[in-house]
Amino acid sequence: ESIWDHVELAPPDAIFGVTEGWKKDKNSKKVNVGVGAYRDDSGKPYILPSVRKAEEKIFNQKMNHAYVLQDGHHEFCKLAAELAFGKDSCVLQNNLNVTAQSVSGTGALRLGAAFLAKFFQGNKVIYFPKPTWGNHKNIFAAEGFEGKFYRYYDAETIGLNFRGMREDISKIPEKSVILFHAVAHNPTGIDPTMDEWKEITYICKKRKLLVFFDMAYQGFASGDTEKDAAAVRLFVDDGHEIILAQSFSKNMGLYGQRVGTVTILTSCEEEQEKVLSQMKAIILGMYMCPPIHGPRIVAEILGNPIPRSEWLKDLKGMADRIISARKALVDNLKKAGSTKNWDHITKQIGMFCYTGLTPDQVKKISKEHSIYLTADGRISVAGVGTKNVEYLAHAMHTVTK
Ligand code: PMP
Numbered sequence: 001e002s003i004w005d006h007v008e009l010a011p012p013d014a015i016f017g018v019t020e021g022w023k024k025d026k027n028s029k030k031v032n033v034g035v036g037a038y039r040d041d042s043g044k045p046y047i048l049p050s051v052r053k054a055e056e057k058i059f060n061q062k063m064n065h066a067y068v069l070q071d072g073h074h075e076f077c078k079l080a081a082e083l084a085f086g087k088d089s090c091v092l093q094n095n096l097n098v099t100a101q102s103v104s105g106t107g108a109l110r111l112g113a114a115f116l117a118k119f120f121q122g123n124k125v126i127y128f129p130k131p132t133w134g135n136h137k138n139i140f141a142a143e144g145f146e147g148k149f150y151r152y153y154d155a156e157t158i159g160l161n162f163r164g165m166r167e168d169i170s171k172i173p174e175k176s177v178i179l180f181h182a183v184a185h186n187p188t189g190i191d192p193t194m195d196e197w198k199e200i201t202y203i204c205k206k207r208k209l210l211v212f213f214d215m216a217y218q219g220f221a222s223g224d225t226e227k228d229a230a231a232v233r234l235f236v237d238d239g240h241e242i243i244l245a246q247s248f249s250k251n252m253g254l255y256g257q258r259v260g261t262v263t264i265l266t267s268c269e270e271e272q273e274k275v276l277s278q279m280k281a282i283i284l285g286m287y288m289c290p291p292i293h294g295p296r297i298v299a300e301i302l303g304n305p306i307p308r309s310e311w312l313k314d315l316k317g318m319a320d321r322i323i324s325a326r327k328a329l330v331d332n333l334k335k336a337g338s339t340k341n342w343d344h345i346t347k348q349i350g351m352f353c354y355t356g357l358t359p360d361q362v363k364k365i366s367k368e369h370s371i372y373l374t375a376d377g378r379i380s381v382a383g384v385g386t387k388n389v390e391y392l393a394h395a396m397h398t399v400t401k
Helices: 014-024 049-060 074-085 104-119 135-141 162-170 194-206 230-237 269-287 293-302 305-335 343-347 359-369 389-400
Strands: 097-103 125-130 146-151 177-181 210-215 243-247 259-265 352-354 378-380
Touching: 049 293, 049 305, 074 097, 074 230, 074 243, 074 259, 074 293, 097 104, 097 269, 104 135, 104 210, 104 243, 104 259, 104 269, 125 135, 125 162, 135 146, 146 162, 162 194, 194 230, 210 230, 259 269, 259 293, 293 305, 305 343, 305 389, 359 389
Parallel strands: 125 146, 125 177, 177 210, 210 243
Antiparallel strands: 097 259, 243 259, 352 378
16 A cells, blocks of 8 residues: 555646647637736737846846845835835835735735734635635635635626625625735626725725735736726725735736735734734745745836836736727627627726636537637637637637527
């Protein structure tokens, strides 16, 4: 008998499986709209010119590879927090934030979950929107949290089920944790309006919920980093001591570099010092300290006016390409003869689009047209370009008519 005899195969990752199917397909027209990373118009990975420049500058500075402290690159953390909360934000001015570097958004969620597991005195239950990013449940389950859901998506309107959302949140037991996608909800691309957020922040306050924001797409959604942070800032202005997971994967295209931060807001400076010390202790036990190359790139860009404005231009370029690909898809659906209402495609924001395709239609479009997407009907708009949009639209029309 061997030691690992009893170990069973873990369930495959749904998104990874989509790409596997696409790779094996021999059809020259095949389309992969399953991946969650930005691609240029011709389907290639994109390195932001501003990021390339920053890398060159860092290389030429011949920096050493010394360890950093557990909470990471301090200048990077400061600049990242300013990007999220706004430079003049009260919480930053009054030193009420603990911001530590994390292994991107995923690591930020995990650190936040670990901190909550150790110190949160409320319920170890976290409420997610239904549906949510598939990994949320894993991350919080790993820290002993039970995951539950509040209503979010309305299949009928392919929009937000605001009434259901409000109702469910109003019934969440006091002192539980609730998670929101700060902007560009994944997988639906549907966000509450500012007026709806205002109601939500009020209800969360009343229920004494601890609000955890996952902000993986700041600036990537609209092209404007201020606008995309509006929901987070609204909650902060309302006095919520939020936890924030921040990622630079999408908005700087730094996916594999794993750059992000976790922020915990506190009510006074004395608390800040203690919370920071505990966060550092958690990081020490997990991986001692984070990597340094990625945060150097971000700090070089955010901390210098010219690189920063070049980055904002690159960012706007990506956001605009996504927005115009959405429009092109709708135009081509009409051209293909579809009389269905596809307005949701242009109403949604960010990289992901819930098409409304049913699981059966997804199966059909993959099998008969070599178009690969997840079974929930989500497409990554980053996979849509001028060369494949007509083919994609035609196939979507064929399986939905
Ligand atoms: N949250 C959401 C909602 C996401 O879509 C993603 C990336 N797919 C992440 C977090 C994590 O990304 P990363 O760890 O690369 O920052």
